[in-house]
Amino acid sequence: MKATTIYDVAKEAGVSIATVSNAINGKGNVSKKKRDEIFKVMERLQYQPSVIASALMGKKTYTLGLLIPDVSNPFFSEIARAIEDLAHSAGYSLIVCSTDNRRERVDKYLRLLEQKSVDGVLIGTGMENGEALSQLAEKSVPIVMIARESADVSAHCVLTDDFKGGSLAAEHLLALGHSRMAVLSEHDEVSSSVERVRGFRFALFEAGIALPEESIAICDSSIKAGKEAAAAWLEREEGRPSALFCCNDLLAIGALQAAREAGVRVPEQLSIIGFDDTILSTVTHPALTTIAQPMEQMVKLAFDLLVGGEGHGDSSSIRQRIVMPPGLIVRESTGPLEA
Amino acid sequence: MKATTIYDVAKEAGVSIATVSNAINGKGNVSKKKRDEIFKVMERLQYQPSVIASALMGKKTYTLGLLIPDVSNPFFSEIARAIEDLAHSAGYSLIVCSTDNRRERVDKYLRLLEQKSVDGVLIGTGMENGEALSQLAEKSVPIVMIARESADVSAHCVLTDDFKGGSLAAEHLLALGHSRMAVLSEHDEVSSSVERVRGFRFALFEAGIALPEESIAICDSSIKAGKEAAAAWLEREEGRPSALFCCNDLLAIGALQAAREAGVRVPEQLSIIGFDDTILSTVTHPALTTIAQPMEQMVKLAFDLLVGGEGHGDSSSIRQRIVMPPGLIVRESTGPLEA
DNA sequence: CTGAAAGCGCTTACAG
DNA sequence: CTGAAAGCGCTTACAG
Numbered sequence: 083m084k085a086t087t088i089y090d091v092a093k094e095a096g097v098s099i100a101t102v103s104n105a106i107n108g109k110g111n112v113s114k115k116k117r118d119e120i121f122k123v124m125e126r127l128q129y130q131p132s133v134i135a136s137a138l139m140g141k142k143t144y145t146l147g148l149l150i151p152d153v154s155n156p157f158f159s160e161i162a163r164a165i166e167d168l169a170h171s172a173g174y175s176l177i178v179c180s181t182d183n184r185r186e187r188v189d190k191y192l193r194l195l196e197q198k199s200v201d202g203v204l205i206g207t208g209m210e211n212g213e214a215l216s217q218l219a220e221k222s223v224p225i226v227m228i229a230r231e232s233a234d235v236s237a238h239c240v241l242t243d244d245f246k247g248g249s250l251a252a253e254h255l256l257a258l259g260h261s262r263m264a265v266l267s268e269h270d271e272v273s274s275s276v277e278r279v280r281g282f283r284f285a286l287f288e289a290g291i292a293l294p295e296e297s298i299a300i301c302d303s304s305i306k307a308g309k310e311a312a313a314a315w316l317e318r319e320e321g322r323p324s325a326l327f328c329c330n331d332l333l334a335i336g337a338l339q340a341a342r343e344a345g346v347r348v349p350e351q352l353s354i355i356g357f358d359d360t361i362l363s364t365v366t367h368p369a370l371t372t373i374a375q376p377m378e379q380m381v382k383l384a385f386d387l388l389v390g391g392e393g394h395g396d397s398s399s400i401r402q403r404i405v406m407p408p409g410l411i412v413r414e415s416t417g418p419l420e421a
Numbered sequence: 422m423k424a425t426t427i428y429d430v431a432k433e434a435g436v437s438i439a440t441v442s443n444a445i446n447g448k449g450n451v452s453k454k455k456r457d458e459i460f461k462v463m464e465r466l467q468y469q470p471s472v473i474a475s476a477l478m479g480k481k482t483y484t485l486g487l488l489i490p491d492v493s494n495p496f497f498s499e500i501a502r503a504i505e506d507l508a509h510s511a512g513y514s515l516i517v518c519s520t521d522n523r524r525e526r527v528d529k530y531l532r533l534l535e536q537k538s539v540d541g542v543l544i545g546t547g548m549e550n551g552e553a554l555s556q557l558a559e560k561s562v563p564i565v566m567i568a569r570e571s572a573d574v575s576a577h578c579v580l581t582d583d584f585k586g587g588s589l590a591a592e593h594l595l596a597l598g599h600s601r602m603a604v605l606s607e608h609d610e611v612s613s614s615v616e617r618v619r620g621f622r623f624a625l626f627e628a629g630i631a632l633p634e635e636s637i638a639i640c641d642s643s644i645k646a647g648k649e650a651a652a653a654w655l656e657r658e659e660g661r662p663s664a665l666f667c668c669n670d671l672l673a674i675g676a677l678q679a680a681r682e683a684g685v686r687v688p689e690q691l692s693i694i695g696f697d698d699t700i701l702s703t704v705t706h707p708a709l710t711t712i713a714q715p716m717e718q719m720v721k722l723a724f725d726l727l728v729g730g731e732g733h734g735d736s737s738s739i740r741q742r743i744v745m746p747p748g749l750i751v752r753e754s755t756g757p758l759e760a
Numbered sequence: 761c762t763g764a765a766a767g768c769g770c771t772t773a774c775a776g
Numbered sequence: 777c778t779g780a781a782a783g784c785g786c787t788t789a790c791a792g
Binding site: 085128130131132133134135137138143144145152153154156159160162163166167170173175176177178179180187190191193194195196197198199217221305335342361362364365366367 | 424506512538
């Protein structure tokens with residue numbers, strides 16, 4: 083069955099398609115009588131205006147793109163859900179794009195989104211410095227970075243103060259008496275991870291403790307990778323760290339598992355602190371001490387910047403960089419250094 | 422900067438737009454020489470054909486919709502990721518829609534997807550019996566149900582044998598010597614949950630054990646709900662169950678937490694079994710025994726039915742109902758009944 | 761207050 | 777092998 087078009091409605095209602103269009107969009111004064119008649123016909127015919135056709139006339143597509151490393155990673159799926167809800171209430175749909183932080187995927191997705199004329203794209207993935215992004219920006223597609231920083235493109239960004247988050251973690255561990263620490267980090271294209279480590283390191287430095295390069299393990303962002311990296315440290319006879327800072331909860335959970343397998347008690351013999359405060363951190367035993375990002379607020383701000391900002395016309399408005407404070411969530415995986 | 426169109430390319434290459442279109446789509450023999458020239462120009466101008474315009478001419482939009490209860494629920498985010506990957510390799514993008522199993526959300530999303538002329542929709546959510554669905558089906562938008570059953574609409578469906586999954590759980594518990602059991606179920610609009618409970622019950626019945634209605638708690642699908650429902654049972658002085666079957670991992674985790682707070686040891690004093698085998702079940706301590714759905718395969722089948730099936734023309738092809746076998750994953754949360 | 765007409769960026773017969 | 781023209785379903789000035 084072919085979809086009913088504006089022509090069918092016009093014919094049934096005995097008016098021109100222009101009048102139907104005006105009635106729908108509340109433009110150019112249609113008499114109440116005709117309007118009611120038109121709406122009745124639309125109802126009867128189950129008429130749904132084609133977004134495709136109106137988009138072609140320069141109207142919006144009411145579709146947004148979201149680039150994240152991986153929807154199946156709880157941190158990002160929580161972000162996706164929050165964005166989806168805002169988008170939905172504003173009448174938009176969300177195309178979700180998992181990039182695995184890989185350049186080719188980022189570029190391919192960005193081009194797809196461009197071809198589909200999305201009204202804007204939210205970027206929460208690393209590897210953002212491809213040419214596809216600049217190309218998008220040139221065509222004045224609104225772009226907002228979320229939880230990530232963009233070096234090259236002049237897009238708004240909303241992010242957590244990752245440096246501060248790292249410091250928070252360090253201060254917590256320091257206060258518990260730890261001094262031999264190690265960190266599980268993500269790869270250095272992930273700007274947020276880099277900042278977290280920098281912040282952690284700086285706080286240690288201020289406390290007079292050096293964190294040598296070899297105490298920082300670079301891992302993929304997965305439980306498995308965290309487990310392997312942590313296991314390597316726990317096997318050591320001497321110089322075994324008493325506390326581990328993990329750049330995200332996945333890594334921290336891996337460390338937790340490594341500790342259990344190695345027979346190392348957490349937090350008595352080893353403190354572990356994560357980052358992101360995902361649902362995972364509430365579910366482990368011991369529950370994970372972690373650094374929380376103010377997710378809801380970040381998402382709200384990013385969304386408003388993306389969609390509300392369209393009113394400004396082109397991208398001439400000043401670039402904003404909004405930094406939100408992280409928070410320490412103390413649970414059970416950290417404790418005082420044993421005597 | 423305005424986007425470059427097919428006209429710009431045609432002018433630059435000194436040909437008509439029809440020839441450019443033919444070159445791009447590999448139709449109607451364009452001479453190699455012109456084709457090369459055209460591609461060179463497209464490259465130089467960074468030309469990206471508009472999906473919008475070609476969709477209006479009756480071509481595909483290369484966009485698919487996915488309805489699930491909640492992307493931030495690990496089971497569904499894992500499904501979303503698997504589908505996204507298949508879609509992506511086939512050149513499609515995925516609009517993710519979290520419905521919370523609420524009728525209004527389902528209907529609103531379905532209408533949105535219809536207006537956007539998606540090429541198909543995958544439905545993994547309950548409440549599928551709204552009129553918006555039938556309306557979609559009437560307009561011959563391909564629909565495939567995944568991990569859910571549809572009573573009314575004649576869409577293909579790919580699902581786990583939930584009845585069998587419930588039986589598997591029961592048999593496992595029975596084998597361990599349990600006889601006082603209780604279940605945490607989802608609401609009865611969720612067809613998969615209903616089947617799981619039926620299967621569980623039937624296996625008990627075959628073993629000569631009755632499962633009274635009052636041993637089945639109906640919960641929202643969340644850790645919190647599971648925790649509360651489980652706590653209610655654990656508080657009892659007498660008739661406390663020695664084993665709990667939970668219709669999904671979230672509920673099982675809630676039960677785990679309730680047990681810990683009540684000082685009930687798992688699995689020594691209480692066995693708990695979940696469903697779905699999400700990442701969460703690997704992360705708890707004790708790790709969760711659970712029933713796994715063959716997710717990758719289900720997703721693959723559903724996707725092929727949705728997209729591959731388009732070749733058949735209209736929806737005349739016979740309705741398929743593919744049922745996949747679940748599997749028992751024994752971990753640490755179940756054990757023999759204490760003497 | 762209402763309608764005829766042009767146009768958005770493509771694709772598709774149909775001539776040549 | 778190539779191009780002129782019609783048309784997809786809308787919106788938007790512009791007349792009346």
